[in-house]
């Protein structure tokens with residue numbers, strides 16, 4: 001094993017509110033950062049032979065991961081009283097969600113780079129010429145991530161959460177994880193009431209929610225997933241993001257501890273803290289035909305949080321009408337591809353027999369044709385609702 005290191009410099013400001021000294025003032029630092037990687041030099045005879053990683057690539061990846069964003073920015077916790085005024089002046093602000101001390105920042109940096117697949121050994125961040133904080137990746141992994149993330153702490157496992165249903169294994173039939181073997185955990189409750197909702201039983205009060213403890217939920221998931229090797233959970237609803245608090249945090253922590261990948265489906269109107277622990281998020285804003293169209297402004301806080309924490313996400317819009325198509329295009333202009341991955345699908349189909357399946361295929365083909373002919377929609381991927389083609393609109397599949 002060989003260690004390699006590269007140093008970087010950037011300028012940034014911060015304010016440590018409630019600090020009992022000078023750091024309570026807004027002030028700046030010329031930061032110096034040392035990223036150390038550890039690995040075996042490549043043996044294969046190609047352009048990268050003999051490298052742990054090409055220094056040029058390391059530089060590009062560090063810049064893209066955070067450095068360009070942080071340079072000459074105000075690194076905020078997000079609670080600073082001065083923030084609204086700074087924002088109104090259009091100043092460069094990065095809201096970290098934690099106090100921007102060297103101790104916290106070096107952990108965050110190490111975690112970001114590690115999550116991007118770099119073989120991080122340690123990160124050292126000089127705040128001044130003589131003062132630095134350093135974290136070893138080994139320690140960071142042992143403690144389960146940066147301490148500054150306020151990671152959800154396991155609480156009493158018998159706190160209850162409202163569950164509509166847990167089922168699987170089945171195939172995820174939509175969006176970015178299409179085809180993935182998955183269990184489904186459908187939480188009860190929704191902040192919208194879409195006219196064509198295909199899971200009204202998860203919010204309309206006709207069916208009472210099961211109030212299950214975190215332990216019961218995890219046990220059920222383990223029972224369903226273990227024998228078939230299903231390691232992916234789709235957390236859906238209703239809107240699962242309306243649930244916040246200790247029990248929900250615990251659920252996510254315990255599922256991650258058991259090694260599950262968690263994909264979340266939400267219309268994007270809520271932004272709970274536990275989202276930064278999940279593996280992927282599908283934001284599914286509702287078009288006009290739903291009766292309660294989701295605005296771009298409503299999903300923006302969620303988009304920003306996912307970007308900040310480097311959580312993969314995509315947009316998925318269900319299309320029923322011409323107006324829905326126009327809505328999708330307007331939203332696409334605000335969150336354009338390829339920076340934002342996009343999927344669209346025809347409105348819910350219930351392909352119970354051959355005739356209805358043929359209708360569903362034909363609706364899908366129509367949307368494909370619209371996308372193919374529209375010069376603006378270069379990065380929008382039309383997908384069917386695959387599970388409905390296989391199993392109709394049955395529950396539990």
Ligand code: SF4
Nearest residue numbers: 190192193194197238
């Ligand atoms: S947001 Fe989803 S779950 Fe909620 S009412 Fe609309 S379609 Fe149904």
